[in-house]
Amino acid sequence: MVAAEPVSIQSPAGIRIAKAPSIATSGVIPKENGPLDRMGRVVPFNRGSELYSQLEPANYLYQLISGVAQAYRLTADGHRQIVAFYLPGDLFGFEVGKNHTLSVEAITYARVRLIRSSTIMAAALTDEEVAHQLWISLAHEVRRNQEHISRLSKTARERVADFLWEMSKRFPNDGTVELPMSRLDMADYLGITIETVSRMLTRLMEMSVIKISRARKITIQDPGLLKRLAT
Amino acid sequence: MVAAEPVSIQSPAGIRIAKAPSIATSGVIPKENGPLDRMGRVVPFNRGSELYSQLEPANYLYQLISGVAQAYRLTADGHRQIVAFYLPGDLFGFEVGKNHTLSVEAITYARVRLIRSSTIMAAALTDEEVAHQLWISLAHEVRRNQEHISRLSKTARERVADFLWEMSKRFPNDGTVELPMSRLDMADYLGITIETVSRMLTRLMEMSVIKISRARKITIQDPGLLKRLAT
DNA sequence: CGTGCATTTGACAGACATCAACTAGTGTGG
DNA sequence: CCACACTAGTTGATGTCTGTCAAATGCACG
Numbered sequence: 001m002v003a004a005e006p007v008s009i010q011s012p013a014g015i016r017i018a019k020a021p022s023i024a025t026s027g028v029i030p031k032e033n034g035p036l037d038r039m040g041r042v043v044p045f046n047r048g049s050e051l052y053s054q055l056e057p058a059n060y061l062y063q064l065i066s067g068v069a070q071a072y073r074l075t076a077d078g079h080r081q082i083v084a085f086y087l088p089g090d091l092f093g094f095e096v097g098k099n100h101t102l103s104v105e106a107i108t109y110a111r112v113r114l115i116r117s118s119t120i121m122a123a124a125l126t127d128e129e130v131a132h133q134l135w136i137s138l139a140h141e142v143r144r145n146q147e148h149i150s151r152l153s154k155t156a157r158e159r160v161a162d163f164l165w166e167m168s169k170r171f172p173n174d175g176t177v178e179l180p181m182s183r184l185d186m187a188d189y190l191g192i193t194i195e196t197v198s199r200m201l202t203r204l205m206e207m208s209v210i211k212i213s214r215a216r217k218i219t220i221q222d223p224g225l226l227k228r229l230a231t
Numbered sequence: 232m233v234a235a236e237p238v239s240i241q242s243p244a245g246i247r248i249a250k251a252p253s254i255a256t257s258g259v260i261p262k263e264n265g266p267l268d269r270m271g272r273v274v275p276f277n278r279g280s281e282l283y284s285q286l287e288p289a290n291y292l293y294q295l296i297s298g299v300a301q302a303y304r305l306t307a308d309g310h311r312q313i314v315a316f317y318l319p320g321d322l323f324g325f326e327v328g329k330n331h332t333l334s335v336e337a338i339t340y341a342r343v344r345l346i347r348s349s350t351i352m353a354a355a356l357t358d359e360e361v362a363h364q365l366w367i368s369l370a371h372e373v374r375r376n377q378e379h380i381s382r383l384s385k386t387a388r389e390r391v392a393d394f395l396w397e398m399s400k401r402f403p404n405d406g407t408v409e410l411p412m413s414r415l416d417m418a419d420y421l422g423i424t425i426e427t428v429s430r431m432l433t434r435l436m437e438m439s440v441i442k443i444s445r446a447r448k449i450t451i452q453d454p455g456l457l458k459r460l461a462t
Numbered sequence: 463c464g465t466g467c468a469t470t471t472g473a474c475a476g477a478c479a480t481c482a483a484c485t486a487g488t489g490t491g492g
Numbered sequence: 493c494c495a496c497a498c499t500a501g502t503t504g505a506t507g508t509c510t511g512t513c514a515a516a517t518g519c520a521c522g
Contacts, residue, residue, distance in 0.1 A: 121362075121366070128356060138373065145380065150314070183468075183469060184468085194470095195469095195511075196509090198471080215470090432502095
């Protein structure tokens with residue numbers, strides 16, 4: 001039962017969040033009132049702590065209540081590929097085999113609902129709402145992955161522009177985005193280097209497409225052009 | 232009812248397969264005896280014909296019985312990104328919205344089981360086997376997409392090597408692979424140009440990792456090295 | 463007000479794309 | 493059945509984009 005009690009091991013409630021920058025990601029509205037709300041239990045994770053790890057047995061499904069998490073894969077040669085960012089409402093952790101193939105870590109303080117796979121599978125057989133919710137969540141994950149695949153065969157500028165565009169849609173705080181992730185996270189997600197990410201952001205700024213107040217606080221000044229640059 | 236009767240419009244039974252090259256993809260063993268075998272109906276598609284298209288209403292789920300298909304997205308600037316290759320047994324076509332976000336076309340003659348989404352969803356609520364099969368298929372698609380995301384942040388040589396490695400696993404004809412797709416298809420899947428695909432294949436051949444009998448008939452001579460080159 | 467990490471900027475090198483020409487394999491028509 | 497035509501695939505020369513290495517700057521926290 002490796003993953004049975006992640007809280008007590010990885011993020012004891014009450015511990016202050018280490019090195020948390022003053023980022024208002026907590027302002028993201030948690031998705032509410034799904035049919036899963038009464039299942040499982042909610043567990044808090046501190047920034048940087050792992051929800052689960054590659055090769056670990058997969059017995060739970062995870063629903064993000066608040067905060068942001070990232071799923072990544074470490075290759076033998078030390079490279080890290082971030083496969084997805086998870087936002088409130090996202091359901092993840094389904095596996096075809098017995099074990100997880102990705103690691104997932106919280107990149108901000110996050111509250112996560114853990115539900116036993118067996119429990120949810122049983123519930124889906126009797127409760128149409130649960131089945132529907134599961135279906136929608138999986139289909140969403142498939143679609144986001146497909147979009148990311150498209151993103152990864154674009155130029156660096158297009159990837160960065162597309163990334164900002166997606167983030168501005170997923171964090172609907174008018175035209176300003178508080179990025180919860182570092183440049184390195186963005187780079188590992190977009191399959192480019194941090195230097196290239198930085199350069200492309202600078203170029204977008206020079207083109208007056210965006211305004212960079214602080215490194216992680218970015219305002220979309222010309223959404224139309226940004227979208228077009230994302231192709 | 233755009234997609235209601237694809238056969239009669241797109242691939243009338245009895246018509247000879249246009250320009251079919253002498254490729255033995257029909258040798259791939261169709262997956263057998265799933266719980267879906269009695270649902271829907273089986274429809275033949277000729278090489279090059281569309282199973283469904285981007286923006287079309289999504290009312291069906293598709294299960295490939297035999298042959299090979301590819302899912303792709305066309306962008307405004309004319310670029311084509313192939314998101315996935317589907318092989319016998321694969322289930323696809325689930326969408327979160329009302330319409331498809333990808334187009335899917337057969338790249339060999341293919342037999343495809345079409346099942347109404349509403350039918351299969353209803354069946355999943357009463358039949359545990361159907362629910363399980365659906366779950367497994369979706370999870371497989373998620374995993375394959377995740378692996379493709381990893382693939383797309385590698386070097387060209389690694390992408391090609393990884394591609395060959397995957398194909399040799401998915402078409403288990405001992406060490407020889409009959410590729411059903413063109414170099415252009417491979418390029419659009421791997422996010423590189425046909426010239427680069429060709430050069431990397433040549434390099435792998437020069438390294439004695441593979442042997443290229445004909446352009447699409449490739450023998451893996453050194454599986455260990457191929458896997459290592461795929462990183 | 464420093465200290466340390468995150469981010470940006472610069473110079474240069476390497477990988478891949480592009481443009482162009484050539485070769486080989488496949489289907490067609492005599 | 494063979495020759496031709498056409499498309500698919502390969503190879504070469506060159507340019508551009510992105511990676512790499514190095515250094516400077518800025519921001520958050522103590």
